[in-house]
Amino acid sequence: MVSCKQVMEQLWDYLDGELPPEATQEFAEHIAACKRCYPQYRFEFAFLEAVARQRQRLPGPSGALVQRLRAILSP
């Protein structure tokens, strides 16, 4: 049985998919049922989503750069 303390200590590991499957399942069940841990989980989840969204905001490599990379890989 996982405790609130364990969830708080390993919340990032859980969110990053770094826990073993059995522990992941226990964390998921605890978080879904715990009024104390769930808001913290939502807070960190929303933060990570905001960071991950930056992937779509950044410009890709220019066409000229891609051409140069193709030339490097196919000399």
Next chain:
Amino acid sequence: MPNGAEVRRTSVEEELLAAADAVHRFALHLAGDAVQAEDLVQETYLKAWVHRDQYQAGTNARAWLFRICRNAFLKTGQRANREVTVEDAELEAMGAAGLHASVAGSNPDGTVFEHPELNAVVQRALMKLPEEYRTAVTCVDLEDQSYADCAEILGVPLGTVRSRLFRGRRLLQQDLLAYAQDAGLLRGMKETT
């Protein structure tokens, strides 16, 4: 008909080229400048091509290229101009924990992070992080690398990755939440909920 070596070479070329977008993003986070990032990506691929025999087709091409890219970046000396000392950053991280706890109480579900105005400043806040923290956050949060792959990329133990990642995230939260407070985003959210 192509022989086995030619097929393998084509496969590796395709894998490396498919990673170009991710390597470009990674280089942007390291260099902080579009022109320098393009130079860094080109240098990365030149080095990758020279050492292509070290890459095993079908494994993690992005992680392999990220590692080459970061090593190339560190050799350029650009890092010295951008880096904040780790000691200073650690002190900031301690303050971040307190700020986070106080704002988590007024905005417990983190909806502030979904605000369009805050979304627009995440990139700027990310670039303000010390390089070690920024790279760990970029690897895991933007490029979906595992802690183990991130450790390989950075050439550090797993525990160091966790430490840099968690401190980097707290610093980033501190910056974003300070912006949200100054911009009145938290107050606005409280009024609407």
